């Protein structure tokens with residue numbers, strides 16, 4: 001195998017080691033086959049144990065995405081009205097000069113004036129270098145507003161950190177040895193396929209698999225049991241499980257005494273949650289809760305390893321942070337952390353020794369303390385005038401690695417904000433997305449086949465390297481290079497703006513990961529204890545699993561976890577009687593890949609899954625056009641009467657490009673900007689709607 005990058009003149013066949021850049025726990029090791037400078041195929045690296053030679057359907061189409069006829073290949077300048085998506089080609093020199101001039105004008109108005117400039121980015125690429133390195137340096141030097149990157153995982157991340165001390169947990173490979181696996185708020189077959197492989201091994205070895213999810217997902221179909229609870233009621237379920245563990249004495253008293261903090265408080269709280277009480281809240285039967293407690297409790301007595309795979313699906317509701325605290329507490333009750341195949345995994349990202357300060361250089365702020373804006377409320381914030389409390393109105397927005405017009409909640413507001421005539425918007429993209437339509441300047445970025453990067457993962461514990469397989473298409477440039485050149489146009493002279501991408505790749509882990517191993521194999525496994533919390537050693541302030549969090553109590557919050565009901569709780573509105581969740585569609589990745597024709601054809605068209613009873617009450621048949629609406633807006637799509645929907649809950653599969661939907665909207669037209677209990681995250685799955693036949 002030739003591990004080096006291919007040159008276009010090379011007509012021999014080469015294979016280049018890379019990493020899948022997408023926002024998914026699996027972070028696969030990829031092999032790209034290049035012939036004569038053209039990437040003809042991507043496949044999973046068979047030498048990487050977690051990838052095991054297999055990629056998902058979407059990323060198997062990565063060459064189709066990279067060579068897509070609609071790839072942006074040149075800088076573009078807006079010529080039509082905002083949002084019309086009409087552009088003319090300009091040179092890089094003109095684009096960068098103009099952008100720098102606009103930003104300098106804003107920043108030169110006064111000491112904190114640069115705060116009117118906001119970067120907006122997320123995990124279009126999860127790469128540590130193309131994600132946020134040179135870009136962060138640029139915005140720090142400028143003194144722009146900081147962005148709180150909350151759109152996905154901060155409620156759960158905060159819940160996990162308060163309880164376990166960080167984004168830490170079980171190693172994914174040891175799920176293969178578990179005897180009971182709870183798959184909680186995760187459609188693993190869709191969104192975490194390489195975990196599912198380990199779960200399958202466990203299943204073949206006699207493990208019981210239980211899925212806890214309002215939707216009868218593809219994963220639920222393949223588990224032994226499925227508990228279809230109402231969205232946002234996971235905290236109540238976890239408390240009732242604790243109730244049963246306590247009343248039946250299925251507890252590891254020794255583990256509780258030695259390695260936990262706040263047990264007495266949690267115990268008395270859990271005792272208030274009988275299965276009967278929780279069943280009413282969760283929309284389940286008390287017997288279902290008792291049976292699950294029995295399965296979990298049996299592992300306490302037999303020392304059979306019980307493992308929980310949580311995913312972020314369950315924390316996109318008001319009480320998401322508390323629900324994660326409660327679920328993350330469960331393993332300590334039965335002492336399942338004692339075994340390497342026991343415990344819980346939500347995210348493994350906290351285990352990576354990423355040298356973020358070296359990459360992002362917050363020291364360039366040089367004493368400035370710009371405000372922080374929350375990406376989940378971009379709709380409201382773009383419409384906010386200057387005020388003493390808010391600071392300056394947002395005048396310039398620079399978007400990279402994200403498609404906010406499609407993926408941020410309460411889209412009507414987001415669109416109104418992006419449509420502001422006085423807003424200067426720059427978008428770095430591969431494609432003309434919904435967001436790109438609103439750009440004043442649209443800049444072509446390279447894909448993973450065309451640039452260097454280094455990766456961590458939130459689903460396994462291997463660091464990865466991505467080498468460029470081909471030269472950039474057209475005039476596309478890596479994000480890093482765009483910000484490097486923009487820095488030069490701004491007159492930024494710090495020598496950190498001269499670091500090239502390979503230097504940044506080396507900085508990402510510094511000495512903590514052997515870069516030569518990454519260069520050689522494409523991945524390096526972190527050296528971690530197999531059962532990290534067998535004897536406590538949690539990275540919390542007390543070193544214990546913290547049921548009680550002094551840090552939260554000090555903020556005036558509840559020190560103990562509790563069930564926190566949805567903002568828009570089921571049965572609380574006669575006008576909007578259905579709870580809507582909008583989980584990922586299997587063949588899209590958030591809004592990425594929606595424009596890849598072969599994948600869009602697999603998904604068909606925007607769909608709302610509905611239970612037969614709810615459909616009958618509305619006189620709806622599969623295939624009918626419907627209006628899904630609430631106080632925030634109307635979204636049109638097709639309804640499908642489906643066993644995947646439980647009564648009272650509809651599933652609006654996401655996240656379509658608005659312009660490829662039925663009427664130029666998508667499911668976020670009805671989601672809200674209300675935030676979670678912890679972590680200031682969005683509440684996409686905490687959303688009441690009504691559905692009716694579409695008169696159109």
Ligand SMILES: Nc1nc2c(c(=O)[nH]1)N[C@H]1C(S)=C(S)[C@@H](COP(=O)(O)OP(=O)(O)OC[C@H]3O[C@@H](n4cnc5c(=O)[nH]c(N)nc54)[C@H](O)[C@@H]3O)O[C@H]1N2
Nearest residue numbers: 185186187191215231232311312313314583584588589590
């Ligand atoms: N194919 C594909 N893979 C993806 C993604 C994608 O869009 N497509 N997205 C990626 C991203 S950004 C992330 S963050 C990760 C993780 O992404 P997640 O969004 O966690 O992905 P899923 O696991 O598919 O979906 C969450 C599951 O949670 C369920 N759910 C919704 N509300 C609740 C609730 O209140 N309680 C419980 N128990 N379950 C609930 C949904 O029905 C769904 O089955 O996956 C990544 N992988």
Ligand SMILES: Nc1nc2c(c(=O)[nH]1)N[C@H]1C(S)=C(S)[C@@H](COP(=O)(O)OP(=O)(O)OC[C@H]3O[C@@H](n4cnc5c(=O)[nH]c(N)nc54)[C@H](O)[C@@H]3O)O[C@H]1N2
Nearest residue numbers: 122123124125152401402403407428429445582590591592
């Ligand atoms: N209703 C609803 N809304 C949701 C969710 C949901 O479940 N339901 N999920 C939420 C979650 S979990 C997340 S993480 C967010 C995700 O939201 P985003 O992070 O915005 O993710 P994507 O929609 O995939 O858009 C990423 C964009 O980055 C671009 N991109 C990729 N690589 C590069 C690169 O190297 N350079 C540049 N410049 N651009 C690049 C892609 O072309 C793509 O258009 O969406 C959230 N929105």
Ligand SMILES: [Mo]
Nearest residue numbers: 023151152153
């Ligand atoms: Mo996400």
